Amino acid sequence: MNFKSASIQVVDRNGTIVIQDGILIESDKVCAIYDINEGFFKFECATRLELNTVLTAHHLRMKDLEEEERLCSECGVPMQEGFYFESDAKQYCSEKCLMQVITWEDYLSMHDNGNGDAYWTDWYDC
Numbered sequence: 001m002n003f004k005s006a007s008i009q010v011v012d013r014n015g016t017i018v019i020q021d022g023i024l025i026e027s028d029k030v031c032a033i034y035d036i037n038e039g040f041f042k043f044e045c046a047t048r049l050e051l052n053t054v055l056t057a058h059h060l061r062m063k064d065l066e067e068e069e070r071l072c073s074e075c076g077v078p079m080q081e082g083f084y085f086e087s088d089a090k091q092y093c094s095e096k097c098l099m100q101v102i103t104w105e106d107y108l109s110m111h112d113n114g115n116g117d118a119y120w121t122d123w124y125d126c
């Protein structure tokens with residue numbers, strides 16, 4: 001069976017953690033959340049859409065831990081948006097950090113009006 005998994009937490013609408021160490025398991029037949037500490041599947045659905053619907057009905061949502069660990073390559077702060085360089089997968093939280101490694105002129109030539117491999121982007125879920 002072909003499936004992928006990701007480390008996640010489940011939080012309620014106040015941000016309180018409901019599942020501390022969860023694994024999201026996704027395949028073409030199942031989409032489920034496994035609770036490592038309790039040792040069983042908390043949510044078992046057929047699709048991601050169905051899972052999200054169930055979570056929303058319980059006023060819960062998933063936090064993808066791997067995605068939240070996006071850190072500035074220069075100063076190391078967690079970031080949700082910033083400058084991204086596709087060529088070497090580096091990212092910078094601000095112009096200040098960007099300027100530590102590249103001049104604005106060089107950035108603009110890499111950016112190439114949006115056709116290049118360096119650009120400002122964000123990683124928000126929705």
Ligand SMILES: [Zn+2]
Pocket residue numbers: 072073074075076077092093094097
């Ligand atoms: Zn930075």
